[in-house]
Every structure is written in structure tokens, then in C-alpha cells.
Amino acid sequence: MKNSLIGFFIGLAVALSFTLFAGENPIHIGWILTKSAFGSPYDLGLTLYYTAGLIFTGLSVSVAFKAGLFNIGAEGQLLIGSLCATVAGLLFPNLPFPISVCVATLAAILGGGLWALFPAWLKIYRGSHEVIVTMMMNLIAAGLTSWVILKVIPNPDSQNPESALLSANYIFTNDPIKKILGDSPASWALVIALLCSFLVWYFFEKTKWGYQVQVTGANPFAADRAGQPTKKLQLISFFISGALAGGVALVEILGNSGQFKIGFSPDFGFIGIAVALMARNNPLGLVVSAFLMGALHKGASDLDFETTTITRDFSKIIQGTVILFISVQGYAWFKRKKGSK
Amino acid sequence: MNSEDISNSALILSMIYAAFRLSTPLIFAGLGGFLSERSGLVQIGLEGFMLIGAFAGACIGYQFSSPWLGWFFAFACGVFFAAIYATFVIRLKTNQIITGTAFNLLVAGVIPFLSKILYNSTGATPTIDLAFRFQYEPLVMAILLIFILQFWFQKTNSGLWVKMAGENPKALESSGHSPNTIRWVCTLLCGGLAALGGASLSLYLSSSYSPMMTSGRGFMALAALIFGRWRPWSMALAALLFGLADVLQVQLQGHPVMGIEIPVQLIQILPAVITILALSGLVGRSQAPAALGNTEK
Numbered sequence: 001m002k003n004s005l006i007g008f009f010i011g012l013a014v015a016l017s018f019t020l021f022a023g024e025n026p027i028h029i030g031w032i033l034t035k036s037a038f039g040s041p042y043d044l045g046l047t048l049y050y051t052a053g054l055i056f057t058g059l060s061v062s063v064a065f066k067a068g069l070f071n072i073g074a075e076g077q078l079l080i081g082s083l084c085a086t087v088a089g090l091l092f093p094n095l096p097f098p099i100s101v102c103v104a105t106l107a108a109i110l111g112g113g114l115w116a117l118f119p120a121w122l123k124i125y126r127g128s129h130e131v132i133v134t135m136m137m138n139l140i141a142a143g144l145t146s147w148v149i150l151k152v153i154p155n156p157d158s159q160n161p162e163s164a165l166l167s168a169n170y171i172f173t174n175d176p177i178k179k180i181l182g183d184s185p186a187s188w189a190l191v192i193a194l195l196c197s198f199l200v201w202y203f204f205e206k207t208k209w210g211y212q213v214q215v216t217g218a219n220p221f222a223a224d225r226a227g228q229p230t231k232k233l234q235l236i237s238f239f240i241s242g243a244l245a246g247g248v249a250l251v252e253i254l255g256n257s258g259q260f261k262i263g264f265s266p267d268f269g270f271i272g273i274a275v276a277l278m279a280r281n282n283p284l285g286l287v288v289s290a291f292l293m294g295a296l297h298k299g300a301s302d303l304d305f306e307t308t309t310i311t312r313d314f315s316k317i318i319q320g321t322v323i324l325f326i327s328v329q330g331y332a333w334f335k336r337k338k339g340s341k
Numbered sequence: 342m343n344s345e346d347i348s349n350s351a352l353i354l355s356m357i358y359a360a361f362r363l364s365t366p367l368i369f370a371g372l373g374g375f376l377s378e379r380s381g382l383v384q385i386g387l388e389g390f391m392l393i394g395a396f397a398g399a400c401i402g403y404q405f406s407s408p409w410l411g412w413f414f415a416f417a418c419g420v421f422f423a424a425i426y427a428t429f430v431i432r433l434k435t436n437q438i439i440t441g442t443a444f445n446l447l448v449a450g451v452i453p454f455l456s457k458i459l460y461n462s463t464g465a466t467p468t469i470d471l472a473f474r475f476q477y478e479p480l481v482m483a484i485l486l487i488f489i490l491q492f493w494f495q496k497t498n499s500g501l502w503v504k505m506a507g508e509n510p511k512a513l514e515s516s517g518h519s520p521n522t523i524r525w526v527c528t529l530l531c532g533g534l535a536a537l538g539g540a541s542l543s544l545y546l547s548s549s550y551s552p553m554m555t556s557g558r559g560f561m562a563l564a565a566l567i568f569g570r571w572r573p574w575s576m577a578l579a580a581l582l583f584g585l586a587d588v589l590q591v592q593l594q595g596h597p598v599m600g601i602e603i604p605v606q607l608i609q610i611l612p613a614v615i616t617i618l619a620l621s622g623l624v625g626r627s628q629a630p631a632a633l634g635n636t637e638k
Contacts, residue, residue: 018454022454022457022458070438072438072442122617122620122621126620126621128617128620128621129620129629131383131385131438132563132564132567132620133617133620135385135560135563136560136613136614136617137613137617139560139609139610139612139613140610140613140614140617142610143607143609143610143613144606144607144610146606147604147606150606151604270442270446273439274439277439309457309458310454310457311454311457311463313450313452313453313463314450314454316447316449316450317447317450317451318450319443319446319447319450320443320444320445320446320447320449321443321447323439323440323442323443323446324429324435324440324443324444324447327429327435327436327440327443328433328435
């Protein structure tokens with residue numbers, strides 16, 4: 001984690017120095033980023049909203065990685081998970097409050113998990129490379145969700161590309177987190193995200209299954225020889241990975257907007273790769289890296305009106321350079337993981 | 342032949358020509374990906390290289406009212422960014438997939454950043470006059486390039502080195518050539534070619550750069566490469582197939598077939614579905630170069 005923090009700040013410094021080309025003072029831009037990310041309870045709330053989403057996708061990437069697989073498809077899995085939660089919510093509008101949320105959550109978990117299970121199955125039984133398959137599954141998920149949202153369950157009261165609203169039974173009224181943070185998009189989903197990172201940590205550190213998955217990821221051949229059910233373990237891990245990505249549905253659909261807005265995800269799935277990389281797959285360190293990346297994303301969103309030359313797209317430059325420099329620092333770690341293939 | 346037949350066959354001909362036009366960017370990017378992947382480097386960054394090429398080509402093409410200047414500048418920019426990419430992946434040995442992802446993000450941020458400085462807007466670049474646009478040249482060049490790469494790969498020693506760098510780098514090393522040098526050359530060419538794919542979007546298929554105009558074409562090119570089993574000709578045919586899907590998507594918009602309106606989104610995902618089928622061995626078996634992605638060892 002120390003190495004990745006160094007990488008993070010080098011990347012941030014490089015990105016900020018780009019602003020010199022636009023005639024801005026990098027230190028001033030850094031100050032705007034900080035102020036915009038933590039300046040008010042509402043700003044902090046938005047930062048924590050991104051953090052919660054990134055914890056889910058970061059965990060998703062890192063669980064798959066522990067099992068020796070690369071899940072680049074968290075973006076697609078979170079779309080399908082969110083779609084399933086929305087559809088479940090629209091199908092059963094009259095369920096009483098706690099049950100309704102549980103049903104939608106279950107739908108999100110199953111949707112994300114099953115969407116991930118297919119590429120894992122192809123990888124394990126047909127030898128298809130999971131990176132390319134999950135990438136294609138991302139494209140398919142994007143097309144599929146936009147078709148369902150626009151044609152099957154559109155919002156009848158709006159021209160925006162979004163689904164119909166879920167009934168009030170699905171919304172957590174008097175959410176204490178929302179109250180503290182000035183009615184921001186952050187919600188109880190943040191607590192669930194933190195809980196998930198603890199559970200993932202517990203799974204890998206304290207349970208037999210978690211240990212078996214790590215052994216499989218470190219060296220599938222050795223694990224196979226030692227009598228581990230490697231195929232089953234990898235399938236289960238990828239299902240969990242997809243289910244965690246589906247958790248973004250709690251952050252956005254149930255915790256924030258109460259509907260599926262097309263394009264709601266600011267590349268949660270891809271930034272999740274950076275989050276997992278930065279935390280070196282440690283589920284607890286991942287909370288910190290998700291928070292840093294979330295703060296960067298929120299911080300950059302105010303650049304539009306705080307400066308005249310730099311726009312919110314600058315967050316992508318920062319994310320890009322940060323990932324690049326973290327991955328340089330991560331060389332030793334990746335070499336070990338790669339060598340195990 | 343009555344007049345209806347004639348207009349029908351004219352329609353089909355124009356659709357085939359449109360498919361060729363739309364497959365041009367995919368062929369360029371796919372050939373770039375071909376070089377990179379056959380030399381052993383996974384190329385997720387095609388999308389980013391294309392985007393750079395589209396933007397650079399449109400800027401210079403507009404500034405000097407010359408598509409050719411834009412074209413060459415796009416190539417140069419692609420090579421420049423590929424050099425940064427190669428520094429990370431080959432020299433600093435970062436993970437190729439992560440670096441590619443980071444690169445796509447970086448480019449998606451750099452272009453609006455530059456566009457804001459140059460044109461004070463993050464939207465489309467100024468429109469290039471129709472007279473200063475390509476009419477057919479990129480398509481011809483794309484087809485020529487397939488022949489050239491095919492020849493290079495099959496008939497020359499250096500083509501064989503590329504193949505060895507991707508299949509068995511150790512053997513290449515013991516014959517006295519450095520796999521990394523070959524990968525450097527291939528990555529630089531890949532960046533340039535993919536950027537040409539982008540430039541053919543902004544200088545040939547349309548007349549300006551509009552934000553995120555590649556819209557996943559880099560990934561589609563990668564898909565064509567895999568569906569074409571990492572061979573130039575098969576890749577180009579796959580790209581043509583995807584181009585045809587693109588044309589059909591436009592044609593079928595609002596035109597029901599046998600009473601059923603086919604959703605646009607479902608045609609858009611067709612290339613991805615075909616690629617997964619190809620990878621799973623249901624439509625021919627697609628086998629990657631042996632050392633692909635394992636160059637860090």
C-alpha cells in the first residue's frame with residue numbers, strides 16, 4: 001500500500017503539471033480538487049457516493065484476481081445487476097419496505113453474478129480468454145440495458161433516457177447517512193460496501209474456502225494436484241466477483257436515484273481496476289484507495305466552473321496517470337501473480 | 342430486369358460500398374492490433390490510439406486544409422503516444438491490460454483538455470470543407486496495407502521474427518534477436534496504424550472530430566482481430582462483416598422486417614456476440630499467440 005500511495009501521488013503530480021499547458025497553477029488546481037471533494041457535507045457526500053461504488057467494483061476485480069482471473073467486465077456486471085434490481089422493483093411495486101429492498105438486492109447479486117459466470121465458464125471449460133470475453137460482455141451489457149430501459153421500461157413522464165421510477169417502498173426513508181451529508185447521493189449502501197470489504201477480508205483470511213481460492217489463484221496446477229476443486233473454486237469466485245459489481249445497484253438505484261439512468265456509471269468498473277491495483281487486493285486497504293479515487297473524481301467535477309480552461313474531463317487524465325504510475329510501482333507484485341499462470 | 346429490380350440491386354450495391362467504407366477504420370486499427378498482438382503484447386489501447394488519430398487528423402486537416410497533412414500528423418501522434426505506452430509496458434514492465442485501460446482513460450481526458458485550449462470548447466472540432474476531405478483514398482490504402490502486411494509476415498525474415506516474438510520469444514532470443522526491440526517497433530507501428538483508423542473516421546467518414554467518436558471501434562477492431570484468428574485477411578473480412586452490421590443498423594432503423602422492428606441496440610451488440618462465439622469455439626476455433634500477454638517473465 002505504501003508503494004501504491006507513492007505511485008498515486010506521482011501520478012497526481014504529473015497530471016497536475018499538465019495544467020501548466022493551459023496556463024493554470026497546478027497548486028491552485030490541487031486546492032480546487034481538495035475543496036471540491038471535501039468542502040461541504042454535500043461535497044463529501046458525493047465523494048462517499050463514488051467511494052461506495054468504487055469499493056464494490058474494486059472488490060469485484062480483486063476477488064477475481066485472487067482466484068487467478070482478470071475481471072475487466074465489472075462495468076457490464078454492474079449494469080446488468082442494476083438492470084435486474086430495477087426490473088425486480090418495477091415487477092413487484094407493492095412489496096413491503098424491508099422485503100422489497102432485499103428482493104431488489106438479490107436480483108442485483110444474481111444478475112451481476114450470472115453475467116460474470118458465463119465468461120468464467122467459457123474460460124474454464126472452453127479456454128476462452130476471460131479478458132476479451134468480459135470486454136465483449138461489457139459491450140453487450142451496454143446495448144442490452146439501453147434497449148430494455150428505452151423500449152421496455154422507459155420513464156413515461158420524461159424524455160430523458162431513464163427507466164420508470166421504483167415505488168416508494170424501495171426507498172429507505174430517514175436514511176441517517178443522507179441526513180448527515182446534506183441529502184447527498186451517499187446512502188446506507190456505503191455501510192453495506194464497508195461491510196462487504198470486511199466480509200471479503202474475513203473470507204480470504206479466516207475461512208477454508210478463502211484459503212483454497214488463494215491457493216488456486218497462486219498456482220492452479222499445484223492446487224489441482226493437491227486435490228483442490230480448482231474449477232469449482234474459480235467459478236464461485238467469479239460469481240462472487242460479478243455479484244459484488246452488482247452491488248453498485250444499491251449505491252445508485254436503491255440508494256440514490258430510484259431509477260436506472262442510462263450512463264449513470266462514471267466508468268466505475270474500469271476505475272475499480274485501479275482501486276484494486278492500488279490496494280494490492282487487500283480488501284481493507286481497498287476502502288482507502290476507493291476513497292482517494294472517489295475524491296479525485298468528485299474533485300474534478302467542479303473544475304468546469306472554478307477555472308476557465310480546465311474541464312471535468314481532467315479527472316480522466318488524473319485517473320489515467322495515477323493508474324499508470326501505480327502499475328509501475330506494482331511491478332514486483334504483478335510479476336509474482338503473473339508468474340503463477 | 343424491371344426498374345424495381347434495378348433500384349433494389351443499386352441499393353444492395355450502395356450498402357456493400359457503405360460496408361467497405363465503414364470497415365476502413367476497423368481494418369487500420371485491426372492491422373495495428375495484429376502487429377502488437379502477434380509480437381506478444383495485448384492491445385487494449387486501440388480505442389485510445391484511434392481517438393488520438395481522429396482528433397489530431399481533424400485538427401491539422403482543418404488548419405492546413407489538407408487531408409494528407411492531417412493523415413500524416415495523425416500517424417505521428419499515434420506513434421508518439423505508442424512510445425509512451427511502450428515505455429510503460431516494455432521498459433517498465435507494467436501489466437498490459439491495466440496499462441491499456443489507463444491509456445484509454447488518459448486519452449479520453451487529454452483530448453477535451455487540448456480541444457479546450459485550442460478551440461475553447463470540448464465539443465466537435467471545426468468542420469472541414471468537403472473539398473479537403475478524403476473521397477476514397479483511405480479505403481484503398483487499407484486494402485493495400487493488408488497485402489503489404491501479409492507479404493511482410495509470410496515472406497520475409499523480419500516478419501518471422503515478429504511471429505516468433507509472439508509465439509516463442511526464447512527461441513528468438515537464442516537466434517540473436519531481441520524480442521523487446523521487435524515489440525517496440527510493432528507497438529509504434531500499431532499506434533500509428535490505429536491512429537490512421539481514427540483519422541479515417543474524422544477525415545473520410547465524417548468531416549470533423551466529435552467527442553468520443555470512435556465509440557468502441559477500438560474494441561470492435563480487437564474483436565475482428567480475434568474473430569479473424571490473428572490473420573490480416575480474415576481480420577479484414579471480419580471487419581467488413583462488422584461494417585455490414587453497422588450499415589444494416591442504419592438501414593433497419595424504423596424499418597420493420599416482417600412486421601417486427603429490430604432494435605438498433607441488438608444489432609450494435611452483434612459483433613461482440615460473434616466474437617464470443619468465435620472465442621468459445623462454436624464458430625471455428627480462435628487461438629491466441631502462445632506468448633500473448635506473458636511477456637513480463
